[in-house]
Amino acid sequence: MNTTRAPSRRGVLAAGLWTALATGTAGATSACGSASAARRDPDGPLTFWSALRGTDALVAAWNAEHPDDPVEFDMMTSGLAGGNAKLSNAARAGNAPDIVSVVDADLPGFAIDGVCADVTDLVTPRLRDQLGPEAWTNATLDGRVYGIPLDLGPMMFAHRADVLREHRIDVPETWDDFREAGRRLKRRSGIDLATFHPNAYNVLACHAMQAGGRWFAIEDDSWVVDFLDAPTRRVAAYWQGLIDEDLLLVAPGSSQEWLSALARGRVAGHLVGPWGLAALAASVPGGAGKWRVAPVPQWGGGRPVVGTDGVSLHVITEGSNRKERAMRFLEWLSTTPEAITARLSGGRSSLFPAARGLVEPASRQFDPAYYGGQDLYGLVTEQARLLRTGWVWGPRMQATATSLHQGLARLPYGTTVAGALEAAEAETLPDMRSLGLSVRRS
């Protein structure tokens, strides 16, 4: 018999396990505690999440200039890739950062969920003046401001000037010209004039916007939903026609299939907001010097109008107790030349700033050699004046978008663009009703 009681194997294991558990929990609680304590301290550093490229350089520039008012920056994934869910969960748990960047389409959802604060009264007259109405429309819901616009996104028509010239095709100015150009190009060379992305609700929405459509509207304290109003019907029929005539490549945006078609010169055009011009140059390096940018085709009749294809906003979260300081930072971020210069200093972004005074410094950061040295910022400035205002996104846009993408993915199986829109509307309404929102179909 052993008189000296050696600790049993099981005892040691159990003790180890308990210690590990105890320290683990203690560590977790203390980490949580300190983080939320820092968040609650009104004099603590501002916290900032963004998925936008160049934000780290921007924050570094601010911190160098304002050592007494530091900003802590965390890169996040983009909205559809998980950023939205992360922000919602953080807001619910009470540890959302002070400032977050969101895309325009997600703003109403965050406003309804109480994630982003109504900042109408914090916007200074100077800031209001620096960003024009075509920018504020993206941040305003029912007359209240919920975010600070960063950029403008007039859709542009990037195209292979060499291919069009070779086949003696003029750059289309109207959508009728566009179809005719597509037919001619296809007949003469087998090349598609553009791509239809079944996973790009924003592009379809941009076309609807340009044509004068309204998917969501706010009328007398009620949401009015109509994904198939007359202008949208026209847009849906137009693109359906191009698809049926086999004038377009149908491939998901940022898919390998699409990028390789661009690289091989099988597609001669790309409809995208200004931000997409640098992305195109980075994705298809072989096209350098061959691409040019033109205004988006018009429907004709009256004043030209341009739709917005994806812009970013900065919002202040409802839970933040440093809203005034956050707004000071945001005003600097969206209106000072140093801020835009720092943000774009990587040279890989063709973001078009919403503040009028920033266009010139922004243009100096992007080398237009890919587009043959064309004055891109000058062209976008002209187009931005034609931006349509008053478009409203829905309160559950991510769900609406995935419904629409679902339908558009079935295009090869007989679903139509209009059918996909109709299904997306039908799947959006129950969700809005269960939230208790006042909703009607026009």
Place this chain on the structure above:
Amino acid sequence: MRPVTRAARTAPATGPAHTATGPAGTAPPPRRSQRLATGVLLGPFVLLLLTVFVVPTLYAVYLSFFSTTHSGLGFGNAETVFAGARNYAAVLSDPSFTRGVGVTLLYALVFLPAVVAGALALALLFDSGLVRARRLSQTVLFVPHAVPGIIGTVIWLYLYTPGISPVVGFLDDVDVRVDFFALHMLVPSLVNIALWSGLGYTTVIFFAALRAIPHELVEAAAIDGAGPVRTALTIKVPLIRATLATVVIFTTIGALQLFTEPMLLSKATPLIGPRFTPNMYIFDAAFTRNNYGLAAAASVLLLAVCCLLSFAVTRGTTRRKKVRP
């Protein structure tokens, strides 16, 4: 979902044994120590049942009648209030939910006969002694069940994806073009994964039930001149009817809870959306749309359907039992 279904699936294996000891349970009233033992033995089960099933279920029912409600446009006026049947009305009027139910029913309709018939045939083959290396083949059949569903699906995802799959590549070489992600191939592709992982398991359950059949019965049938096929169909299969019914219940419930496989395949094809099956609808409602009331209502509806189905199958089999003496 997985652990629950797996725990539930083990029930059929213990089922026959339980009924066998049932009649012997007419014992004198238990003594104190016996009661204590019963308490200790049942305690963990009751505790788990309460904490991981009963309480969450009640909470889901409670949640389903409440909603974060906004009035009018909804900006900045959210409060959680009693919403009555609003969430249920929303779920039932959502075409994506009804379509998801349709998809799962179609899936169950293909999967259920395939897995039951396939497993039964294999079990009968094993039982008849026609298969040579029985132990080995049983193990090989069973191994996929030991692979977690996620891993299994990732393996199949690899085998389905054109360009990287050796299977698709080989078929392509012999001029057979198969797109496992085409619209009409989605359900077969999913059934294939489920069969791969579930067939061996179901076979083992059937095989265990077949082993429990008294040897004299089979011998008597042989003496009466029944061949192996006739013995299998008229003696063995009717005798394991209870096991069959249980397997049908659990497989149906498992099919209605389809989640992991389509969730992973949705990363590979846009044709599988985030609301492809009712379970995915619930996940999407809760975590993409932040609508817990809606998710709870859909969960309660799914639970009700599962309960109804189990009840129907149980009733059906017990009544048939009563008809037979």
